[in-house]
Amino acid sequence: MPVDTVWVVAEITESGPSSITQELLSKARSIATNVAAIAWGPDTASHAAALGEYGATKVYDVGAVGETLPGVPVAGAIAALIEGGDTPDALLVPASYDGRDVAGRLSAKLDRPVLTNVVGLSENGGLSSEHTLFGGTVAATAHFTGEGPQIFVVRAKSFTAEPGGGGAAEVVSAPAPAAGATGTAKVTARHVEERTGPKLDEAAVIVSGGRGLGSADKYEMIEELARLLHGAAGASRAIVDAGWVPYARQVGQTGKTVKPNLYVACGISGATQHLVGMKGSKNIVAINKDQDAPIFSVADLGIVGNVHDVLPALIEALKNR
Amino acid sequence: MNVVVCVKQIPDPAAPSALDPTTHNLDRTGKLILDDSDAYGVEMGLQLASGEGDEVILVSMAPGGETSGLRTALAMGAARAILISDDSLAGSDALGTAKVLAAAIKRAEPDLVLTATESTDGYTGTIPAQIAELLGLPSITFAKKIAIDGSTVRVERQTEAGYDEVESPLPAVVSVTAGVVEPRYPSFKGIMAAKSKPVDVVTVADIGLEAGQVGATGARQEITDVSKVEARAGGEIVVDDGNGAARIVTFLEELKVI
Numbered sequence: 231m232p233v234d235t236v237w238v239v240a241e242i243t244e245s246g247p248s249s250i251t252q253e254l255l256s257k258a259r260s261i262a263t264n265v266a267a268i269a270w271g272p273d274t275a276s277h278a279a280a281l282g283e284y285g286a287t288k289v290y291d292v293g294a295v296g297e298t299l300p301g302v303p304v305a306g307a308i309a310a311l312i313e314g315g316d317t318p319d320a321l322l323v324p325a326s327y328d329g330r331d332v333a334g335r336l337s338a339k340l341d342r343p344v345l346t347n348v349v350g351l352s353e354n355g356g357l358s359s360e361h362t363l364f365g366g367t368v369a370a371t372a373h374f375t376g377e378g379p380q381i382f383v384v385r386a387k388s389f390t391a392e393p394g395g396g397g398a399a400e401v402v403s404a405p406a407p408a409a410g411a412t413g414t415a416k417v418t419a420r421h422v423e424e425r426t427g428p429k430l431d432e433a434a435v436i437v438s439g440g441r442g443l444g445s446a447d448k449y450e451m452i453e454e455l456a457r458l459l460h461g462a463a464g465a466s467r468a469i470v471d472a473g474w475v476p477y478a479r480q481v482g483q484t485g486k487t488v489k490p491n492l493y494v495a496c497g498i499s500g501a502t503q504h505l506v507g508m509k510g511s512k513n514i515v516a517i518n519k520d521q522d523a524p525i526f527s528v529a530d531l532g533i534v535g536n537v538h539d540v541l542p543a544l545i546e547a548l549k550n551r
Numbered sequence: 552m553n554v555v556v557c558v559k560q561i562p563d564p565a566a567p568s569a570l571d572p573t574t575h576n577l578d579r580t581g582k583l584i585l586d587d588s589d590a591y592g593v594e595m596g597l598q599l600a601s602g603e604g605d606e607v608i609l610v611s612m613a614p615g616g617e618t619s620g621l622r623t624a625l626a627m628g629a630a631r632a633i634l635i636s637d638d639s640l641a642g643s644d645a646l647g648t649a650k651v652l653a654a655a656i657k658r659a660e661p662d663l664v665l666t667a668t669e670s671t672d673g674y675t676g677t678i679p680a681q682i683a684e685l686l687g688l689p690s691i692t693f694a695k696k697i698a699i700d701g702s703t704v705r706v707e708r709q710t711e712a713g714y715d716e717v718e719s720p721l722p723a724v725v726s727v728t729a730g731v732v733e734p735r736y737p738s739f740k741g742i743m744a745a746k747s748k749p750v751d752v753v754t755v756a757d758i759g760l761e762a763g764q765v766g767a768t769g770a771r772q773e774i775t776d777v778s779k780v781e782a783r784a785g786g787e788i789v790v791d792d793g794n795g796a797a798r799i800v801t802f803l804e805e806l807k808v809i
């Protein structure tokens with residue numbers, strides 16, 4: 231028997247529901263009879279068609295949250311619905327910054343546990359979640375044993391986004407209750423870092439660089455190779471922490487999960503936290519001077535060599551084609 | 552100003568990790584060390600609470616009265632620590648852990664609570680928001696810079712697109728990303744001084760919680776199955792002697808990427 235009702239915490243970007251929102255709605259549709267989206271923002275109603283397309287029949291509209299960080303008002307709105315008697319069996323929450331805030335706040339408010347880092351969900355009378363541990367070498371299955379609603383925080387790219395052809399979702403107002411002291415964190419300015427080329431999590435080809443590049447200026451080779459392959463440039467956390475490249479480039483557990491057709495890792499050791507973010511790539515090429523580097527254990531083609539030799543030669547060869 | 556820094560003591564990530572075959576809990580029987588991710592919070596706390604009368608107080612929950620990781624953070628310069636250690640805490644989930652930490656944090660009456668964005672071994676990443684909600688405080692997660700201005704905390708918060716400037720009145724909970732600051736190495740003097748710094752070891756009952764709210768019972772979830780993931784088939788390894796780039800070009804052609 232399928233699960234009755236699943237709610238999806240829906241993130242809306244300028245171009246509509248984010249890709250993970252589409253993934254979660256698609257999955258929800260396959261396991262539950264009723265799927266609703268929880269959305270916030272100044273103009274949620276205009277996305278009712280897009281949310282419906284992926285499977286939501288209802289949108290709970292929290293409304294504009296202004297400069298308040300979304301965690302508190304969105305968790306507050308969900309808790310108010312539930313306390314009002316409208317309760318889902320499960321909530322699917324994106325493993326994003328705001329998603330984790332919503333899940334954490336809601337969990338404490340409702341006194342319900344959360345299962346995080348979910349990479350799969352199956353329905354077998356109840357719901358079980360799949361998780362990968364230790365850099366993806368071990369898979370675990372888990373489920374809740376107590377009273378619902380069950381809160382699952384799901385990693386990006388765990389499910390495929392598939393439009394289901396549903397009509398526009400019905401919009402129901404679900405305003406956030408007054409938050410008191412908890413809701414006093416306010417955004418005073420937003421800074422958008424420049425980006426050119428395809429988005430990291432949508433690119434078919436990703437070229438990533440790590441500490442093995444030696445210095446920040448050498449990252450230009452990564453960008454150039456990415457450009458030549460019409461792909462995006464990524465990075466390990468080591469060089470994001472070092473300030474060589476912005477965080478938006480980071481691939482891995484705390485960065486983006488990517489599944490491109492081709493991933494080229496240059497001067498990256500392949501720490502478990504990096505591997506979990508890119509292991510799902512269809513084809514992996516690694517360049518590393520240490521033949522024992524763990525990255526080679528996932529590479530389809532491994533070049534034991536110096537990035538300062540191999541990358542310039544590769545760039546030159548591609549330019550000459 | 553009192554800054555509480557939550558620090559997790561974890562099995563050495565360099566050693567192979569394992570799940571207990573019967574309980575499916577992470578094996579924490581060996582010696583524990585300070586989670587590297589929390590060293591950033593400790594450093595940030597020390598920088599923010601550097602005035603006369605300011606104090607950095609560590610809060611940690613760990614089995615077996617473990618203090619090795621705490622000593623590292625005390626050696627960096629924290630004034631004292633509260634350690635919650637109790638057999639009934641085994642198998643705690645994120646919410647249970649947050650309840651314990653929040654109850655202990657309350658005792659320190661902090662102006663600011665710092666955590667890492669996620670722990671190296673648990674990485675649920677929900678604990679900062681859970682602690683904040685339990686304490687009725689505002690929270691700013693994913694801070695890459697923190698400044699205190701009177702009774703306001705100003706944070707540069709990482710976002711998908713860049714960063715936001717966010718501010719909140721104190722007290723507040725802020726989670727910091729790795730790399731925000733360069734954690735200092737404990738000096739010899741610091742290491743010696745750490746040995747005599749107070750560590751207040753408390754039980755679940757001491758902080759006013761009941762055993763059923765925490766530990767495996769409170770977690771209300773179970774791992775039903777653990778299995779090895781089939782390793783990706785090993786690929787071709789080429790030692791570059793000038794032919795590496797050409798081999799990649801051929802591979803790209805095979806994939807029709809070029």
Ligand SMILES: Cc1cc2nc3c(=O)[nH]c(=O)nc-3n(C[C@H](O)[C@H](O)[C@H](O)COP(=O)(O)OP(=O)(O)OC[C@H]3O[C@@H](n4cnc5c(N)ncnc54)[C@H](O)[C@@H]3O)c2cc1C
Nearest residue numbers: 440441442466467468482483484485497498499503519537
């Ligand atoms: C909680 C937590 C979350 C984390 N999240 C992430 C994450 O999201 N993403 C992530 O990437 N990491 C993450 N990490 C960090 C991770 O553990 C590693 O520290 C990091 O991935 C290492 O980056 P690196 O491979 O660039 O650097 P290193 O590990 O220093 O590796 C550099 C590699 O370059 C090679 N090299 C050196 N010189 C050359 C040369 N001239 N030519 C070719 N090769 C060369 C070396 O052999 C080495 O293998 C996380 C860690 C923790 C604790």
Ligand SMILES: Nc1ncnc2c1ncn2[C@@H]1O[C@H](COP(=O)(O)O)[C@@H](O)[C@H]1O
Nearest residue numbers: 558612666667669670673674675676678
């Ligand atoms: N047992 C613990 N003791 C102290 N702090 C903890 C503990 N567990 C988690 N934390 C803090 O909460 C952060 C997030 O943890 P997690 O939700 O497990 O990823 C950690 O980085 C620590 O700062």
